[in-house]
Amino acid sequence: MPGLRTIARSTFVCALLLKTFLVAVGIPGALYDPDLYTDRCQKCWVAAGSRPAFINTMQKLSTLPSFPCSAFSHVYTCFETVGLQGYYCGRCHHYVNVSLRVCPNHGQFTQYIPDPQWTEQGGTA
Template sequence: MPGVRTIARSAFVCALLLKSFLVAPGILGPPYDPNLYTDRCQRCWVAAGSRPAFINTMQKLSTLPSFPCSAFSHVYTCFETVGLQGYYCGRCHHYVNFSLRACPNHGQFTQYIPDPQWTEQAGTA
């Protein structure tokens, strides 16, 4: 039946498109507390005016279940791993990575990386 096959294919494509906006199971999205962010993210939070508006500017990029703590903490002797959730802030054009659980030695991390395309366009380094 070609009609059922077309509907199934359309549903599959729609599910793939929606998946890019979902957060990993059990993760409610970026942290609620703006104090967990850098100063620039806090400015985006304030500019958005509310948590939902702020969250809508954050596009989920990737989830890594096992990421070395040493990449965040720069303590290269730490062999712990943490989960990593990556986002892109459409308001200030920066990549934001959150550790999903705390390292027993170094705690929880937020990593903030400027988008090179926007940095070059703005003429700042």
């Protein structure tokens, strides 16, 4: 039954696209607890007014299962690896990298990188 295979394949591809590119309620995306972020995202959380509204401002970009802690901590003798989740905050126009696991030596990290296109256009974040 070629039609059934096509439907199954299309459903699978749609599910992958939704999981990869969308951040909405019920779809894994931004971490739910604003305390896991620093002050900048907590301000965006308050401005959004609700958890779903905040989650919808955080666009999920990439997941790296094994990222060197030394890239965050700048302690080049640390050989631990952590997972890394990348987001883009549409409210404050920053890229946000969050470590998914805690380094036993340095803890959990959150990194903010201003969007160069936004700052070049004179936006403030």
